[in-house]
Amino acid sequence: MRTVIFRTIAPYLSALMVLYSIFVLLRGHNEPGGGFIGGLIAASALAIFGIACGVAAVRRAIKVHPMSIAGFGLFMGAAAGVISLFTNQPFMTSQWWPIDLFNVQIKLSTPLIFDIGVYLVVVGAISSIALALEERESD
Amino acid sequence: MTPAVTDETTLLAVLAPFAAAVAAPFLTKWFKHNAAWPLAVVPALIFLHFTGFVAPVSEGQSFVAAVAWAPSYGVNFSIYVDGLSTLFALLISGIGTFIILYAGGYLKGHPQQGRFFSFLFLFMGAMLGLVLGNNLISMFIFWELTSITSFLLIGFDHLRAASRRAAIQALVVTGGGGLILLAGFIVIISATGEIEMSVLLASPDIIKDTGLYVPIFLLVLGGAFTKSAQFPFHFWLPNAMEAPTPVSAFLHSATMVKAGVYLLMRMHPLLGDTALWTTVLPLFGGVTLLVGTILAVRQTDLKLMLAYTTVASLGLLVMLTGTSHEKALEGAVLYLLAHSLFKGALFMVAGTIDHEAGTRDIRYLGGLRSAMPITFGAACLAGLSMSGLPPFIGFIAKEVLYYGTWGWPDFGLLITVVAVVGNSLMLVIAAAVAIKPFFGPAVDTPKHAHEGPVLLFAGPVVLSVLGFILAVIPHTTGVLFIGPTLSSLIGSFTEIDLHLWPTKINAPLILSLITIGMGIFLFTQLDKLRAFIAGTLTAIGWGPDKGFDQAIAGIVSLSSAITRVVQGGKMQTYMALTFLAAGAAVLVPGYIGGGWPAMPKMPTYTFYEWSIFLIAVLGLISVLVAKTRLTAIVSLGIQGFAVALIFLLFGAPDLAFTQLMVETLSVVILALVMTRLNLSPRDHRNGVSTLVTGAISVSVGLGLGLTLMAITQQPFDRRLSDFFTEYSNSIAYGRNIVNVILVDFRGIDTLGEIAVVALAGLCVLALIRVHTKKTLPEDEVIDPSDTGAKKEAV
Numbered sequence: 001m002r003t004v005i006f007r008t009i010a011p012y013l014s015a016l017m018v019l020y021s022i023f024v025l026l027r028g029h030n031e032p033g034g035g036f037i038g039g040l041i042a043a044s045a046l047a048i049f050g051i052a053c054g055v056a057a058v059r060r061a062i063k064v065h066p067m068s069i070a071g072f073g074l075f076m077g078a079a080a081g082v083i084s085l086f087t088n089q090p091f092m093t094s095q096w097w098p099i100d101l102f103n104v105q106i107k108l109s110t111p112l113i114f115d116i117g118v119y120l121v122v123v124g125a126i127s128s129i130a131l132a133l134e135e136r137e138s139d
Numbered sequence: 140m141t142p143a144v145t146d147e148t149t150l151l152a153v154l155a156p157f158a159a160a161v162a163a164p165f166l167t168k169w170f171k172h173n174a175a176w177p178l179a180v181v182p183a184l185i186f187l188h189f190t191g192f193v194a195p196v197s198e199g200q201s202f203v204a205a206v207a208w209a210p211s212y213g214v215n216f217s218i219y220v221d222g223l224s225t226l227f228a229l230l231i232s233g234i235g236t237f238i239i240l241y242a243g244g245y246l247k248g249h250p251q252q253g254r255f256f257s258f259l260f261l262f263m264g265a266m267l268g269l270v271l272g273n274n275l276i277s278m279f280i281f282w283e284l285t286s287i288t289s290f291l292l293i294g295f296d297h298l299r300a301a302s303r304r305a306a307i308q309a310l311v312v313t314g315g316g317g318l319i320l321l322a323g324f325i326v327i328i329s330a331t332g333e334i335e336m337s338v339l340l341a342s343p344d345i346i347k348d349t350g351l352y353v354p355i356f357l358l359v360l361g362g363a364f365t366k367s368a369q370f371p372f373h374f375w376l377p378n379a380m381e382a383p384t385p386v387s388a389f390l391h392s393a394t395m396v397k398a399g400v401y402l403l404m405r406m407h408p409l410l411g412d413t414a415l416w417t418t419v420l421p422l423f424g425g426v427t428l429l430v431g432t433i434l435a436v437r438q439t440d441l442k443l444m445l446a447y448t449t450v451a452s453l454g455l456l457v458m459l460t461g462t463s464h465e466k467a468l469e470g471a472v473l474y475l476l477a478h479s480l481f482k483g484a485l486f487m488v489a490g491t492i493d494h495e496a497g498t499r500d501i502r503y504l505g506g507l508r509s510a511m512p513i514t515f516g517a518a519c520l521a522g523l524s525m526s527g528l529p530p531f532i533g534f535i536a537k538e539v540l541y542y543g544t545w546g547w548p549d550f551g552l553l554i555t556v557v558a559v560v561g562n563s564l565m566l567v568i569a570a571a572v573a574i575k576p577f578f579g580p581a582v583d584t585p586k587h588a589h590e591g592p593v594l595l596f597a598g599p600v601v602l603s604v605l606g607f608i609l610a611v612i613p614h615t616t617g618v619l620f621i622g623p624t625l626s627s628l629i630g631s632f633t634e635i636d637l638h639l640w641p642t643k644i645n646a647p648l649i650l651s652l653i654t655i656g657m658g659i660f661l662f663t664q665l666d667k668l669r670a671f672i673a674g675t676l677t678a679i680g681w682g683p684d685k686g687f688d689q690a691i692a693g694i695v696s697l698s699s700a701i702t703r704v705v706q707g708g709k710m711q712t713y714m715a716l717t718f719l720a721a722g723a724a725v726l727v728p729g730y731i732g733g734g735w736p737a738m739p740k741m742p743t744y745t746f747y748e749w750s751i752f753l754i755a756v757l758g759l760i761s762v763l764v765a766k767t768r769l770t771a772i773v774s775l776g777i778q779g780f781a782v783a784l785i786f787l788l789f790g791a792p793d794l795a796f797t798q799l800m801v802e803t804l805s806v807v808i809l810a811l812v813m814t815r816l817n818l819s820p821r822d823h824r825n826g827v828s829t830l831v832t833g834a835i836s837v838s839v840g841l842g843l844g845l846t847l848m849a850i851t852q853q854p855f856d857r858r859l860s861d862f863f864t865e866y867s868n869s870i871a872y873g874r875n876i877v878n879v880i881l882v883d884f885r886g887i888d889t890l891g892e893i894a895v896v897a898l899a900g901l902c903v904l905a906l907i908r909v910h911t912k913k914t915l916p917e918d919e920v921i922d923p924s925d926t927g928a929k930k931e932a933v
Contacts (some may be wrong), residue, residue: 029873032792034881040800047807067904070897077890092886096872107872111882114889118882121893125900126804132907133811 039122073120175243222623316365367399384490420461427454470540522573
């Protein structure tokens with residue numbers, strides 16, 4: 001599997017895929033996409049990177065254990081739901097804070113935080129499985 | 140006179156021990172064992188608070204206070220203060236005060252003393268919540284809380300196996316009984332529609348009129364008998380002596396084990412005075428009384444002797460409560476009070492002897508009276524009260540209970556004989572525990588015996604002296620404590636008049652004399668008696684305690700047998716069973732209900748739609764004909780991508796997108812699993828096996844297909860779709876309805892799902908780690924694609 005071409009291209013491909021996954025995540029509210037799909041794309045990016053350059057390289061690149069990413073995502077998802085409790089609304093009532101940046105309206109909101117949480121959970125969980133399975137190939 | 144207290148402070152009084160439990164470790168860190176002094180203030184204040192209720196309650200008043208807990212279910216944190224609960228609250232907080240002090244002295248220097256105080260306070264709070272509880276559900280919660288906290292207390296010395304076993308045993312027996320009680324409470328609630336004890340007590344016949352009296356009676360009994368250690372559930376109580384002595388003194392005098400008696404007394408107006416009640420309770424109570432005293436005589440360990448007499452006393456109380464005879468009930472209440480005082484004191488005495496002399500085996504104790512004069516005094520007073528000699532509260536109790544049993548028209552003679560035998564054996568134990576270690580020549584004890592510190596003797600002295608004081612003011616005791624409690628038991632206001640000295644020679648007095656004479660005679664024969672009982676028990680060989688171990692071992696081997704069957708460790712079996720179940724779930728209802736779909740009309744498709752269908756089918760065929768496993772996995776991918784394209788063509792881009800990614804990852808992960816496991820590249824199963832799996836696959840596919848067709852042929856309810864379409868952009872500011880549903884409208888579902896994904900990831904990770912160490916047998920495949928594929932259903 002580790003041909004020179006694959007090994008050379010894989011890092012760029014992975015970077016591109018991660019970038020694209022974030023794009024898909026953010027456009028999700030209005031166009032096809034969202035946290036789940038984005039997460040899957042990012043997880044495949046990491047899997048490809050792992051197959052090409054070894055698991056150690058991936059673990060170095062993402063700094064933390066992928067399961068921690070999943071855990072943090074779950075925390076973000078739950079925390080996004082808690083915010084509404086402070087305004088005396090039921091759990092997970094969405095809150096919106098639209099801001100104007102360079103004449104473009106960006107709608108920050110708890111569903112966005114929640115969706116990022118979903119993204120992180122999927123990336124973390126799937127890639128930790130994939131990396132664990134790839135591990136033996138590299139050693 | 141009105142109580143100088145409001146409803147809120149009473150509610151807070153119940154919760155105060157829980158606050159103390161939080162503070163205890165910090166105080167113990169700062170003040171070491173002297174933290175007992177400030178901590179004991181908490182139960183002392185609670186005690187003072189409840190003394191405010193004594194006067195109004197003795198006039199027949201009762202009080203109710205409540206805070207909503209889960210109002211939609213009618214569950215409130217509510218309390219009901221009447222004679223019975225006041226007596227119990229006073230005993231719990233009063234004795235609790237001295238237990239805290241005693242624990243300060245007894246566990247002086249123990250590294251976990253703060254934790255011990257915490258557990259004691261948690262237990263105290265649970266007990267208070269239970270005896271003051273008005274709402275059945277909150278009563279149950281506190282009931283189980285006493286089981287859990289007593290588990291912590293009994294298992295406090297958790298490094299010893301005996302301690303752990305005793306704790307688990309107590310938890311299994313009393314916690315299991317608690318579940319039976321919950322069932323009883325639920326039946327009461329659903330049959331009567333009432334959830335508050337005070338409301339139920341206002342109409343005493345409410346349960347008897349439901350027609351469900353017998354099941355309710357049996358279920359409540361299941362709770363009470365396990366908690367109050369009635370034969371054959373008595374075995375956990377002596378084993379619980381593994382706990383440090385302050386725990387034994389608290390749990391087995393006024394609290395834990397009395398909870399069952401409390402429940403029976405509390406329910407007496409509702410359940411009592413029926414043929415069933417007056418047969419079952421005296422029977423079990425009487426047997427428990429005899430078994431308890433006989434087993435007590437056999438012991439030589441001070442604590443164990445006391446423990447078995449506790450079992451016996453509980454039997455006596457249940458027997459008396461079971462008569463539903465007013466005078467016998469009065470005897471029960473008096474004995475309850477007397478027992479709490481002398482048993483609390485004697486346990487602490489036993490603990491002090493153990494602490495100061497280094498042993499609590501009566502064969503190695505003697506002549507301690509000069510070394511431990513204060514403890515000796517307290518032991519004498521408590522021992523005399525336990526023996527039922529004047530002028531102590533135990534004597535009054537015995538007189539009244541004999542009067543009650545003798546006067547009971549049903550089986551009066553029988554239970555009187557049981558009571559006399561039981562009480563005379565009780566006297567033997569009292570003498571052996573309270574007198575024997577202190578008299579006779581001084582014996583060399585493991586530690587040089589001397590008087591304990593004030594923390595250790597404060598409790599026994601106060602409790603045993605109280606047993607004397609309450610007896611010399613019998614009228615006041617009767618009016619303030621016994622009368623109101625008796626009123627709660629019989630459900631109507633009663634006034635009683637107690638005397639210390641019998642006014643004339645009557646049956647109870649003669650019975651008392653017989654008891655004392657028999658007791659003294661048996662005490663002189665104690666060693667012979669002990670040897671005889673020990674011999675008999677060895678001959679029998681089996682007891683409920685052993686039975687408990689056998690039952691637990693049976694459950695363990697049963698569950699491991701079941702596990703071996705259902706978790707055989709063969710992936711192929713798991714998958715086959717899972718899909719068989721899935722196939723049955725979709726096919727059987729259609730077969731029984733006959734809801735097969737009609738043959739749909741063939742729609743017209745364009746050529747490219749046809750060609751995608753064709754690719755999907757070709758993918759499937761190549762899975763079937765694939766020579767190697769890897770080819771099969773990749774071919775499955777072909778089919779998956781074709782399905783993704785179909786989703787795309789029919790207007791579900793999100794679904795298509797997800798399907799595409801899931802397929803990609805499934806193929807990648809399956810391929811990785813393949814390289815990781817030492818599978819042979821080819822599938823070597825024989826024809827039969829292939830046929831079976833083929834049949835299962837076809838039936839699942841067919842079933843799902845038919846179900847889908849049947850569903851789509853139903854008229855489509857558009858309410859949800861319309862709602863989502865209409866409001867997606869206007870209230871959730873998103874045009875992608877699928878995503879808005881996922882992250883906003885049904886966000887909680889998604890939260891649950893991502894929790895599942897994260898957990899599944901963790902589990903797979905753990906499985907991979909486990910299997911790295913040893914090579915796997917063939918076919919044992921972990922299928923991680925499950926985690927990704929489940930989302931397709933959204």
